[in-house]
Amino acid sequence: MENYLIKKARLTDGQVVDILVHKGVIKEIAANIESNEQIISFGNDFVSAGWMDIHTHCFNKFETYGDKADLVGYRQGVCTVVDAGTSGSDTIDELYQQASKAKTRVYSLLNIACTGIYAQNELADLNHLKRQEILEAYQKYPEFIIGIKARMSKSVLGDSGNQPLHFAKELQKELNLPLMVHIGSAPSKLEEIMDSLDKGDIITHIFNPKENGIKDGNQIKECVYKAIEKGIYLDLGHGTDSFSFNVAKLALDNGIMADTISSDIYFRNRINGPVYDLATTMTKLLAIGYSLNQVIDKVTNMPAKLFNLSHFGKIEVGKTADFTIFRLEEKDIELKDSSGKVMTYHQSITPTNVIVKNQLYNLTEDK
Ligand SMILES: [Zn+2]
Structure with a gap:
């Protein structure tokens, strides 16, 4: 999967954008992109680099x-x-x-x-x-x-x-x-x-x-x-x-x-x-x-x-199209540190999909 269009990607800064990927590289980011490429969408989940x-x-x-x-x-x-x-x-x-x-x-x-x-x-x-x-x-x-x-x-x-x-x-x-x-x-x-x-x-x-x-x-x-x-x-x-x-x-x-x-x-x-x-x-x-x-x-x-890996790390035109898709699940979660101290928090970051080396993996199906 080298060429595709992510429709309505929800970014963590509040923007919702279309992301066009060509040959594994981000080619265009805009509010609305028309393209003949394969279209994928992650609903309400967040899309990050x-x-x-x-x-x-x-x-x-x-x-x-x-x-x-x-x-x-x-x-x-x-x-x-x-x-x-x-x-x-x-x-x-x-x-x-x-x-x-x-x-x-x-x-x-x-x-x-x-x-x-x-x-x-x-x-x-x-x-x-x-x-x-x-x-x-x-x-x-x-x-x-x-x-x-x-x-x-x-x-x-x-x-x-x-x-x-x-x-x-x-x-x-x-x-x-x-x-x-x-x-x-x-x-x-x-x-x-x-x-x-x-x-x-x-x-x-x-x-x-x-x-x-x-x-x-x-x-x-x-x-x-x-x-x-x-x-x-x-x-x-x-x-x-x-x-x-x-x-x-x-x-x-x-x-x-x-x-x-x-x-x-x-x-x-x-x-x-x-x-x-x-x-x-x-x-x-x-x-x-x-x-x-x-x-x-x-x-x-x-x-x-x-580490000077400047082609990674951002959703920006010209960067490698690696993405992690995740949701913030509203649920009480017990978190433990290395000293055994427990904190309860009301949300949990849960990855749902990942795109790396031009492959898409659905993590909720894999599990
Ligand atoms: Zn170590």
């Missing part, structure tokens, strides 16, 4: 973290998933093979440890930092590797200190790619990490409930404001242990929002929660006070911007 989840574990190899791209991708209304460091240079060929078979678009943030997340502590052994192999991996897959990933927390680092972060920074400058840094328990201390990062770098797990997180009593740590001023991006990265309603709400009360909403999903927290899917993560942000438009922006436009 295809959702992108920039923190997933969609490499199906290791027991620690992993999943199949399509299970966390198109089947959950997500057009593009980014594998955030499950794979390093040792296994990038295999991730690439898996990715090329997926119906979902897949990209990689290459782990700076050559092993990837084969075990929880991939950076405890400094021998895993192999500069040449990373350069070669990038040379081989320049379109597929869109950034690098460093997990800077106690259980990952062992006694390695901040050396992996310095390694990542040097490498990043050489490759001119965005760097995503995961934060958690110290070491490394949040202040040190923030100090080392620059404009365009990304911190993930921003609303984690740990002591080394962004919250200090009833305040947000000073280093967070400095980081935002520098142009560092804040990514949600929900995960099993890394999202707290309290921290997210305190941040919002202080004018701080996540720039991107991502799930940190893999098979365990997909099946058992508390993540389940990106849509549920998005609903949680609605529940704490983000607007629908903001939530959608943070899974479409912002991820595309952070």
Whole structure:
């Protein structure tokens, strides 16, 4: 399905428009378009640019973290998933093979440890930092590797200190790619990490409930404001242990929002929660006070911007025709964060259809 017309698409900004797609690219957007192409319509459901989840574990190899791209991708209304460091240079060929078979678009943030997340502590052994192999991996897959990933927390680092972060920074400058840094328990201390990062770098797990997180009593740590001023991006990265309603709400009360909403999903927290899917993560942000438009922006436009994937992320003439179609269901839903705190909300974001790589999937029939 390369050429078609979406009639009366309801956008999240309140507009209702016709969208003409030609050869998989948005050709025209107007109030009323006449065309001989196949016509599709999604009734009262919202049509947004295809959702992108920039923190997933969609490499199906290791027991620690992993999943199949399509299970966390198109089947959950997500057009593009980014594998955030499950794979390093040792296994990038295999991730690439898996990715090329997926119906979902897949990209990689290459782990700076050559092993990837084969075990929880991939950076405890400094021998895993192999500069040449990373350069070669990038040379081989320049379109597929869109950034690098460093997990800077106690259980990952062992006694390695901040050396992996310095390694990542040097490498990043050489490759001119965005760097995503995961934060958690110290070491490394949040202040040190923030100090080392620059404009365009990304911190993930921003609303984690740990002591080394962004919250200090009833305040947000000073280093967070400095980081935002520098142009560092804040990514949600929900995960099993890394999202707290309290921290997210305190941040919002202080004018701080996540720039991107991502799930940190893999098979365990997909099946058992508390993540389940990106849509549920998005609903949680609605529940704490983000607007629908903001939530959608943070899974479409912002991820595309952070990773220079400029042909995605917007419903605009010339962009790739990936769409996520969803409804806001009016029903009471219980939402759980990583600390086990439960919030009840009266609406739920539910994807109903997705168009990715020129294929339309009806998700309500598939289930
Ligand atoms: Zn992760």
